[in-house]
Amino acid sequence: MLRRWLALPFVLLLVSAAPAQSQPDLPIFDAHIHYSQPDWAVYPPEEILKIFDRAGVRRALVSSTPDDGTLRLYEKAPARIVPELRPYRTRGDMASWHGDPAVLAYVEERLKRGIYKGIGEFHLFGGQTNTPVIRRIAELAVEKNLVLHAHSDEAAVEELFALNPKVKILWAHAGMSSGPEAIAKLLDRYPNLWAELAIRSDMASGGKLDPAWRALFLRHPDRIMVGTDTWVTSRWDALPGYLDEMRVWLRQLPREVAEKIAYRNAERLFGP
Numbered sequence: 001m002l003r004r005w006l007a008l009p010f011v012l013l014l015v016s017a018a019p020a021q022s023q024p025d026l027p028i029f030d031a032h033i034h035y036s037q038p039d040w041a042v043y044p045p046e047e048i049l050k051i052f053d054r055a056g057v058r059r060a061l062v063s064s065t066p067d068d069g070t071l072r073l074y075e076k077a078p079a080r081i082v083p084e085l086r087p088y089r090t091r092g093d094m095a096s097w098h099g100d101p102a103v104l105a106y107v108e109e110r111l112k113r114g115i116y117k118g119i120g121e122f123h124l125f126g127g128q129t130n131t132p133v134i135r136r137i138a139e140l141a142v143e144k145n146l147v148l149h150a151h152s153d154e155a156a157v158e159e160l161f162a163l164n165p166k167v168k169i170l171w172a173h174a175g176m177s178s179g180p181e182a183i184a185k186l187l188d189r190y191p192n193l194w195a196e197l198a199i200r201s202d203m204a205s206g207g208k209l210d211p212a213w214r215a216l217f218l219r220h221p222d223r224i225m226v227g228t229d230t231w232v233t234s235r236w237d238a239l240p241g242y243l244d245e246m247r248v249w250l251r252q253l254p255r256e257v258a259e260k261i262a263y264r265n266a267e268r269l270f271g272p
């Protein structure tokens with residue numbers, strides 16, 4: 001008994017002396033999570049929430065193919081999961097959804113649930129936006145105050161704003177291959193545009209924040225957020241590591257800017 005009491009302060013000392021790098025000190029709002037069908041058998045919702053705990057993920061923007069995965073997670077932790085409606089009933093919809101009236105009917109029906117904060121993440125590229133389906137989706141988004149989460153090139157972002165200047169767009173992967181200057185240009189031009197950095201690693205090479213990216217973060221500290229993108233099941237196990245890598249460059253920014261990018265911007269966009 002006595003020994004146990006003596007050991008306790010020593011254990012506490014060890015915990016507090018753990019390297020700062022491994023501590024999830026910067027909470028994260030993960031703005032790019034999928035919980036799609038292949039994930040369900042491997043990680044039930046309780047396991048997903050444990051991964052979020054391990055990774056220091058406070059809240060997450062979640063979509064899935066089909067949508068039922070999002071609902072299962074949301075039911076388990078409604079305060080933590082921000083649901084968005086993905087317009088894909090199966091992976092097969094990914095390439096053709098923008099021209100498919102049946103997808104529109106599916107979206108309109110599911111939105112009646114009234115829980116969603118966004119539509120996406122969807123894939124849409126320049127030249128694909130001017131269809132009755134996309135025009136109506138943009139209209140619905142404005143009507144219901146939903147964010148469009150678009151995996152798009154720069155052209156499609158511009159086309160969406162031209163189609164309906166009132167839409168709010170969260171630009172998935174910040175265009176994946178658009179550089180910091182191009183991202184800044186679009187953010188300058190469209191006040192209703194936000195960008196998230198899932199999958200990207202060009203912000204920092206060898207752990208050192210790139211100066212052009214730093215300039216972007218300081219120019220638009222209020223409209224950039226982080227995410228991981230669990231687009232295949234294997235990414236779930238690696239998620240805490242991905243976010244630790246993000247924290248390495250986030251820590252090289254002023255604390256206030258780092259907190260905005262890590263979670264405050266997403267909290268503001270998606271509300272409590």
Ligand SMILES: [Zn+2]
Nearest residue numbers: 032121229231
């Ligand atoms: Zn994705």
